[in-house]
Amino acid sequence: MQLERIPHGVISRLPSYLGVLLQLRQSGHSTVSSARIGEITDINPAQIRRDLAHFGQFGKRGVGYDILDLIERLQAILGSDHVHRIVIVGAGHLGSAIAAYDGLRARGFVVVAVFDSDATKIGTRAGDLVVRDVSELERTVREQAVRIGVIAVPATAAQEVADRLCSAGVRVILNYSSAMISVPAGVTLHNTDPVRELLHTLYYLSRAEEMAGLQAE
Numbered sequence: 001m002q003l004e005r006i007p008h009g010v011i012s013r014l015p016s017y018l019g020v021l022l023q024l025r026q027s028g029h030s031t032v033s034s035a036r037i038g039e040i041t042d043i044n045p046a047q048i049r050r051d052l053a054h055f056g057q058f059g060k061r062g063v064g065y066d067i068l069d070l071i072e073r074l075q076a077i078l079g080s081d082h083v084h085r086i087v088i089v090g091a092g093h094l095g096s097a098i099a100a101y102d103g104l105r106a107r108g109f110v111v112v113a114v115f116d117s118d119a120t121k122i123g124t125r126a127g128d129l130v131v132r133d134v135s136e137l138e139r140t141v142r143e144q145a146v147r148i149g150v151i152a153v154p155a156t157a158a159q160e161v162a163d164r165l166c167s168a169g170v171r172v173i174l175n176y177s178s179a180m181i182s183v184p185a186g187v188t189l190h191n192t193d194p195v196r197e198l199l200h201t202l203y204y205l206s207r208a209e210e211m212a213g214l215q216a217e
Contacts, residue, residue: 080108090152
């Protein structure tokens with residue numbers, strides 16, 4: 001298997017499959033079919049089977065997939081079979097919600113620290129963590145070998161935070177601000193601004209409503 005030859009679309013769908021499997025395991029299921037995964041994810045079962053075939057043989061005809069086995073194999077493929085430490089900069093509503101999200105640990109992520117520059121937030125709780133002063137950011141990242149940073153600050157502060165994360169050794173940044181930030185080579189940046197995602201979705205909603213209006217005329 002050569003990962004560089006696997007289409008990006010395949011990799012992007014694997015977390016959806018893993019999420020379904022984790023939910024089914026929690027509900028007490030031991031096996032699942034591609035048809036059932038397809039019903040939950042709205043992905044064609046044939047596509048699911050093709051995606052998994054990139055990584056070897058999975059499941060048995062007429063029986064389906066062993067959920068525990070498939071979880072372990074997908075976690076290994078995605079790299080979530082071991083702990084990945086995360087720091088969050090920004091202890092507002094969004095940053096606190098991410099810190100409190102219990103689905104992170106099930107997928108191999110552990111939030112080790114939440115930071116803010118607002119004195120009224122420092123010392124309060126975000127999930128199970130006490131919010132720290134952002135002045136401790138670089139030391140914490142280096143001491144705990146953190147490689148993933150989440151930016152949940154106002155747009156005006158996002159680039160400065162990104163620069164500090166990168167200089168401290170973070171290699172993956174999730175930017176939840178609306179700012180278009182830049183990072184040096186060797187650092188992976190994912191922009192996940194909720195407003196941007198809503199605007200992207202709104203385009204398709206608008207087109208659908210236009211089509212429905214034309215058909216009604």
